Amino acid sequence: MSLDTPAVPPATTAPPALSGPELLDSLTAVFRRVLELAEVPADGNFFLLGGDSLVATRVLSAVARTHGVELTFDEFLADPTPAGLAARVTAVAAAR
Numbered sequence: 001m002s003l004d005t006p007a008v009p010p011a012t013t014a015p016p017a018l019s020g021p022e023l024l025d026s027l028t029a030v031f032r033r034v035l036e037l038a039e040v041p042a043d044g045n046f047f048l049l050g051g052d053s054l055v056a057t058r059v060l061s062a063v064a065r066t067h068g069v070e071l072t073f074d075e076f077l078a079d080p081t082p083a084g085l086a087a088r089v090t091a092v093a094a095a096r
Helices: 020-035 053-067 073-078 082-095
Strands: none
Touching: 020 053, 020 082, 053 073, 053 082, 073 082
16 A cells, blocks of 8 residues: 555444433443442432542443443533433434
8 A cells, every 4th residue: 555545444333323221221331330339220420429520531431432422521410320321312313
């Protein structure tokens, strides 16, 4: 390959879309993993469960990687629960 040959970006595919209970279960699992907890309720506040801003970035990265939706930290702060993130992910996905 010469320097004049344009690089072809790798094919990207969107992660499979989850919705409803599957999405909520997936986000709850992310909270459990990053917070190292056995159980997290759907309305469990990330920060009251022991999370901090640095660990929150792991949640946001997992959401982007798993669901193809990049949320801001401010969006996370608006409702830092699995149910809140599920609603936000659903809204962003629907807007596409």
